Amino acid sequence: MNTSTWQHLGDGDAPVVDIRGLWTVFANDNGEQVVHRDLQLSIERGEVLSLVGGSGTGKTVLLRQILGLEHPTRGEVRVLGTPPNALSAKGAAVVGMLFQHGALFSAFNVIDNISFPLRELKLLPEELVIDAALVKLQMVGLGPEHAYKMPADLSGGMIKRVALARALIMDPPLLLLDEPTAGLDPAASDSFCDLLRGLHRELGLTVVMVTHDLDTLLDLSTRIAVLADQKVIVAGTAEEVTRFDHPFIHDYFLGGRGQRALLALKDHRQPPATRAAAG
């Protein structure tokens, strides 16, 4: 599917997320701690952009600033051409967020969790709301038999899927993911990645994700932005990023785990004929 479906939300060519001259300074007991220093980042329509960086480099803070949950000390964040806090009225129809631990409402069952943003409009007929929620539930690979389970009865992978269905209920053009595969076993991670890739293709989503899982990172992202030294040091494809010379990138991608993941990626991307020829 193409992205024209979502054009009503702004100009087709304008970046979905545009961050300019962003400073984030946290004041604590030991003085001030600069997390982001004059950070620039723009995310284009239809991209899957991964934010990568060491612990404490402010990846999650950046996500929260895109959502409007936190405000930068200086600089500007624009989502679909408007400041993110102005989007809150349209809420779930503009940005979907998958929180690291799902953040499902524990007092509601699965179907009520998913339909919550739609039902809160207090406009649409109940039948339509339930139908739409059931469609989303099945799109994330769960059967309708799970509809009346409570979040406490779900496994970690199911919680992530339900949370993803909830994030997508109003078909937002922008989806943010915080550690989408953290806490999932390899099989569940793989199937979750497949699911995300499928949804990205079908819904024409723009995806921004924070992840430490190298396999997920190389598998899904069309672009990788590396946060280090309080800014985005490089943003590009996996090949471009690994070629960039920086100690963090060296440790991150060219360590043992990184090498293995890159090798797997290369294997994966080679057409079967050449692979057979090489073998």
Added chain:
Amino acid sequence: MPSAAPPPAFTERRDDASPRVERAQAEEHGPWTPRGRWTALAFSSPRQWAALEKSLDDAVGPQAGGSTGWDLRGIEALDHIGAQLLWNHWGRAWPAQIEMTPTQKAVLDQVARYSTAPPKEPQFTFWDEIRRHVAKGPALLRLARDAMLLVGQLVLDLLQLLRAPHRGPWRDLSGHLYQMGTTALPITALVGMLIGVVLAYLTSNQLRNYGAESFIVNILGLSLIRELGPVLAAVLVAGRSGSAITAQIGVMRVTEELDAMRVMGIPHGFRLVMPRVLALAIAMPLISIWTSIAALVGGMLAADSTLNISPVFFLQQLPRAVPFSNIVLAVAKSAVFGVLIALIACHYGMRVKPNTESLGRGTTASVVTSITMVILVDALFAVLFRGIGFRAGT
């Protein structure tokens, strides 16, 4: 991919983006042509939704004199909610004739594939109701067993503390003493003082009728020291510290901290329950005395202004009117209240299940139960010690 550009004939209407269903004007039985943005965002405007519902109602099938055909190419944007609306309007089947772009087909295909009748919601039947009531019997027994376990564990933990005092959670104890005791002083003083003033005013009116003004010392002294001070303090502490203990332990359950402690071999009773019980057992009598003092001060000032009973006379009369055994009784009672409040709060905290609703329910139950228990036990004390602390002839 080809975009959902509308046919040229409709371009002049493009600025109007509200979702609606129109009919091609040229032919008599032309297809229904939805227009505008069929998205969740568009539906979230009440005006647009009302207009759309109306125009959908008009878009009927051939048996009602309408048309079988649908031409979706005029839709600017179609998301899953819009597609679901169309699909439900069609009675969950494809219309006889349909024109649409591949993009729209993809969305509709998905909705068509996944639309199912909602599974039956588990219903709460009469039989469940009966079962729930039947289960109440064993639940009461379970409660009694839990209470017994809690008290027994507390005794064992206290014995262990006596055996090895240097290993006790003393820092915790002092922290709880401060949190539950010291910080409760201002509010209990305020409430106590006001109650003292009110009580003095009310009784002074009656006493003046009988010319028995000086008996206000007896009435205030006995009622405040023996009953109102301890009960008032206990109710306030149950609301303040009881709820705090339940919420604290409950959140520890939600975040698996309790399990982490158990894995490390640190018993909950010794490390969580006992310090709180001890802290309240120590703090409660002190708060109770403090509340009584504040109430007496309030009563004394009120008596001075309404009955002209001077504070000096009040203080001289007080020891004669209230035997010392009353204070002992009040202190003992308060210690029991403290232990009860802490135990009940810990009990409900440990039973919290990992969800927000359960946490709220547990906290409410904890406060209600502990206040009820405080008043019940107070009545028990009143019956048991009815012969103690009264001077013959007064």
